[in-house]
Amino acid sequence: MTHDHDLVLRPTAAQTEAALNPPAGRNGGDLVVETLAGLGATTVFGLPGQHALGMFDALRRSCLHYVGLRVENNAGFAADAYGRITGEAAPLLLSTGPGALTSLAALQEAAAASAPVLAISSQIPTAGLGGGRHGYLHELPDQSASFRGVVKSVHTVRTQSQIPSAVAAAWKSALTVPHGPVWVEIPQDVLLAETVLPVVTAIDATPEDLVPRPELTAVAADLLSRAARPVIIAGGGVVRSDASGKLLQLAEKLDAPVVTTFGGKGAFPWEHPLSLRSWLEDRHTTDFLEDADVLLVVGSGLGELSSNYHTFKPRGRVVQIEADAGKLESNHPALGIHADARLALQALLETVRERTDASAPDRVRDLLARVADRIASQELTLEQDVLAAVRAALPADSPSFWDMTILAYWAWSAFDAQGPNTMHSAQGAGGLGYGFPAALGAATADPTRPVLAVSGDGGALYSIAELATARQYDLPVTWLIVDDGGYGILREYMTDTFGRATATELTRPDYVALAESFGVPGIRTTPETLAQDLTKALATPGPSVVVLPAVLRMFAPTHLG
Numbered sequence: 001m002t003h004d005h006d007l008v009l010r011p012t013a014a015q016t017e018a019a020l021n022p023p024a025g026r027n028g029g030d031l032v033v034e035t036l037a038g039l040g041a042t043t044v045f046g047l048p049g050q051h052a053l054g055m056f057d058a059l060r061r062s063c064l065h066y067v068g069l070r071v072e073n074n075a076g077f078a079a080d081a082y083g084r085i086t087g088e089a090a091p092l093l094l095s096t097g098p099g100a101l102t103s104l105a106a107l108q109e110a111a112a113a114s115a116p117v118l119a120i121s122s123q124i125p126t127a128g129l130g131g132g133r134h135g136y137l138h139e140l141p142d143q144s145a146s147f148r149g150v151v152k153s154v155h156t157v158r159t160q161s162q163i164p165s166a167v168a169a170a171w172k173s174a175l176t177v178p179h180g181p182v183w184v185e186i187p188q189d190v191l192l193a194e195t196v197l198p199v200v201t202a203i204d205a206t207p208e209d210l211v212p213r214p215e216l217t218a219v220a221a222d223l224l225s226r227a228a229r230p231v232i233i234a235g236g237g238v239v240r241s242d243a244s245g246k247l248l249q250l251a252e253k254l255d256a257p258v259v260t261t262f263g264g265k266g267a268f269p270w271e272h273p274l275s276l277r278s279w280l281e282d283r284h285t286t287d288f289l290e291d292a293d294v295l296l297v298v299g300s301g302l303g304e305l306s307s308n309y310h311t312f313k314p315r316g317r318v319v320q321i322e323a324d325a326g327k328l329e330s331n332h333p334a335l336g337i338h339a340d341a342r343l344a345l346q347a348l349l350e351t352v353r354e355r356t357d358a359s360a361p362d363r364v365r366d367l368l369a370r371v372a373d374r375i376a377s378q379e380l381t382l383e384q385d386v387l388a389a390v391r392a393a394l395p396a397d398s399p400s401f402w403d404m405t406i407l408a409y410w411a412w413s414a415f416d417a418q419g420p421n422t423m424h425s426a427q428g429a430g431g432l433g434y435g436f437p438a439a440l441g442a443a444t445a446d447p448t449r450p451v452l453a454v455s456g457d458g459g460a461l462y463s464i465a466e467l468a469t470a471r472q473y474d475l476p477v478t479w480l481i482v483d484d485g486g487y488g489i490l491r492e493y494m495t496d497t498f499g500r501a502t503a504t505e506l507t508r509p510d511y512v513a514l515a516e517s518f519g520v521p522g523i524r525t526t527p528e529t530l531a532q533d534l535t536k537a538l539a540t541p542g543p544s545v546v547v548l549p550a551v552l553r554m555f556a557p558t559h560l561g
Contacts (some may be wrong), residue, residue, distance in 0.1 A: 028191040029058030031163040034200035049095020051122035054191030070465035076106025078441030080115040094121040097138025110181040112428025116174040117181040152180040168205040176207040178323040212339035221351035227294035230256040236263030237299015243342035244420040255357035266417030273361040283558035299341040301327030309559040393534035403435035405456030433462025443475040450538040457483040467518040470543035515545035
């Protein structure tokens with residue numbers, strides 16, 4: 001009797017010959033790039049360093065396309081965006097110590113946003129591992145310890161034979177829901193040493209599905225079917241799992257209004273009669289959600305931003321679908337369903353009973369009207385006009401990447417993403433400098449459509465060096481820099497809290513002249529000409545910079561007092 005686990009794929013004669021006679025001149029780095037190619041990778045991001053040269057030398061013998069950035073953190077942001085856009089694990093090649101540590105902020109953002117980044121770093125020579133102080137260049141007592149609180153999994157290699165399995169395990173970890181960044185580190189001598197191991201061929205590292213428990217979805221379906229006022233909160237998990245279509249079907253089957261979190265932008269059609277849009281930082285929306293007798297939360301942990309700074313206190317039953325077990329019921333008691341959003345929504349679609357609520361669109365319109373009235377009372381025409389100009393200029397299918405800047409905070413609530421997986425920001429971890437390098441990663445993934453990056457002048461200085469990257473690879477990214485002379489949102493926060501701002505004003509360069517010094521065309525625009533100038537820049541092949549001198553204000557918060 002033969003069992004499935006007894007079956008072994010036998011190599012062909014040609015495979016056997018190739019394995020017995022591997023090509024000369026290969027090193028440990030070749031095992032890395034061969035494994036990546038065997039897993040299906042086509043593009044890698046990174047920055048070379050002395051300990052990592054074995055990997056980078058191997059790139060020239062591989063079919064992988066390398067995109068090199070100027071700062072490791074920016075390379076991490078680019079890989080993050082590549083992973084978000086493609087849904088594939090994005091390899092990130094780094095060097096030891098300072099190079100590795102410089103990527104930490106980007107990996108934190110990838111973790112918060114569930115972006116699959118496969119970071120592969122060199123390490124000091126094997127003899128230096130173990131925590132002793134040997135005085136190697138870039139030495140840390142335990143480099144991997146710096147990453148354990150940030151990434152999903154850590155994989156340390158000590159011999160060449162461990163490389164394929166470690167990289168494959170990390171790949172599988174990165175793509176197991178919830179997606180996220182992973183860390184592999186390989187000593188310098190292991191990467192540099194000549195290898196006699198055979199060429200690594202196709203590897204299976206297919207992640208397992210995270211399916212919902214049927215008894216839980218049955219209870220959830222019953223609650224939703226019998227609800228008088230069901231509402232759905234759609235988070236980033238809906239976008240990451242490509243579940244927007246199933247969300248739309250479920251909302252229409254239940255006549256349930258839907259609000260999207262800032263990480264879930266585009267998960268539900270903006271103009272749909274059931275769309276509450278994204279006004280989560282608004283007390284009217286908070287009240288609406290609290291009034292739901294059954295609240296379905298899909299792919300969100302209801303964290304600080306999604307709960308109007310933890311002022312949201314649900315009064316009805318909460319059903320929470322979440323792939324990250326640590327987020328289940330972390331903020332509110334709920335019927336917690338640990339599952340991939342797509343699979344759980346499909347299960348609900350198959351089991352809920354259709355319900356009709358003719359009043360739902362009216363209640364949605366009433367809420368949006370109250371939100372609009374609140375904003376209109378604050379004399380924020382400039383801000384709304386600027387955001388409308390950006391929307392008018394950006395093609396519907398073009399992705400946009402937003403730094404932590406006032407215009408982005410407006411966009412979280414008020415920007416129509418016009419589709420899932422098209423609007424991305426650094427709101428997961430909240431670090432500066434995300435927008436432009438992330439846009440470069442997205443343009444690498446799909447260079448056939450223009451990509452927009454939006455930064456303030458403060459955030460722009462974090463990633464200004466990547467203008468060289470944009471020019472070198474001729475990437476179709478238009479960078480809108482809103483120049484208000486400082487850290488605008490911090491200026492507002494400090495002025496509101498302390499009566500005056502400190503350490504927020506910045507001396508900055510002439511961004512147009514600076515862009516042109518990199519060979520990137522730049523233009524200085526105005527709020528009145530922004531739509532026209534941005535449209536032209538986005539339609540022009542290659543990178544460009546549009547600078548808007550303007551001091552924007554935020555709408556008043558509703559969570560204070």
